[in-house]
Amino acid sequence: MSESSSIGVVKLSGGVEWALHCCVVLSAATEPTPATKLAELHDVSPSYLAKHLQSLSGAGLIHSTQGKSGGYLLTRSAADITVLQIVEAIDGATPAFRCTEVRQRGPLAASAESCTIPCGIARVMGDADRAWRESLGAVTVADLADELSSTAGPATLPRVNRWLQTGT
Amino acid sequence: MSESSSIGVVKLSGGVEWALHCCVVLSAATEPTPATKLAELHDVSPSYLAKHLQSLSGAGLIHSTQGKSGGYLLTRSAADITVLQIVEAIDGATPAFRCTEVRQRGPLAASAESCTIPCGIARVMGDADRAWRESLGAVTVADLADELSSTAGPATLPRVNRWLQTGT
DNA sequence: TCAACTCGGATATCTTGTGTCCGCGAATCT
C-alpha cells in the first residue's frame, strides 16, 4: 500500500453539535451575539467554538460583525438554513465513502476502460450517503427552534436571548 | 471543557471497502480462502486486511478454519448478509452522533428530569443515521455479486475463485 | 509424531481531530 491511500473516512466532527445549538439560539436573536457569550452559555471551550463559528461564517451561513458590540448573526431566515448545510460547513462536503478502485489492482485487475461506471460497492455507499444527507437536508433550524419551543416551552428561547443580551 | 468529552464522532474506517470486496469474493467460494490470498488478490497490506477479517470473524459473519488448508468462509448464504452488518462489524455499531446534552450545561441548564426525551438535534441526527443504516441494510452481498456479474460479466467471479485456488 | 501453515492479539507509526494562543481589524468613547 504505497499509494496515498486516503480511503473514504467519514468523520462527524464533535463541534457539529455545538454549531447546531448556536444556530438555534441565533435564530431568535435580534442583535449580534459574540462567540464568548455562546461559549459561556453552553459551557464549552471558547476558542474551539470560535473555530467552528468561523467555518460557518466562511460557508456564508452566519455573518460576523466586528467592533465593540460585534458578534454573530444569521445571514438569512432560519427557515432557509438546513442542518445539512451546517454539517457540511463544519465537516466538509466530502462523501463518507471514497472508492479506491480495488478492482483495478492486483493480478486480476480489470481494465481501466471497463471501469467507467462506479462499482456496486461504491454505488451502495453513495446511495446510503445520499439518504443520510437527504434526511438532514429536510430539516431546517426553524424546525429545530419550533421543536424546542413545543417541548421545553415557548419561553425558553426568548429567555436565552435575554440572558445573552443582559446577563440575567 | 474538562469533561472526557467523547462527542459523537463517526469514523468510517477505510478497511470497510476491503472487507466488502472480500465478502463478495467469498460468496462464490466453496473452499476456505486464506487472508494472504485475499490480500494478494486485492494488492493490499496482508496484516491489515487480516485485522479486519478478524473483526468479521468476531461478528460471526465469516468462519475461520486454521491449519494447513485453512482460511475464511461465509457462515451463511450471501443473501443473508447485509452490507450494514459488515460495516458495523468493522466500524462498530456506535451511532454517528452522540448527544452531549449541552442543554444541561451552562448557566441556563435545563433540569435533568425535563430531559427524558432526546433533544431535537439528537433526534434529527438519529433519524439521518437510521436512514443511512436502513439504506445499507437493504443490500446483501448476494446483490453485490449479482451486480458484479451483470456489469463485469458472469465469468469474473468464478475466474477469481479459480485463481484463489489454483493460481492461474 | 512432526512440521508447516493458519488465525489471533499485542505492538509501533502516523494522519486527523481537538484544543489553544496571538495578531489584525473595526466600532466606540473622549
Place this chain on the structure above:
DNA sequence: AGATTCGCGGACACAAGATATCCGAGTTGA
C-alpha cells in the same frame, strides 16, 4: 480625529484514533 477596547481570523501544540506490522497460539495434514 485619535486612542482604546473588544471581537474575529488564522497559525500553533496536544491527543486520540486509524493505519500498518510483527510475533505467538492453535490446528490440520502428512
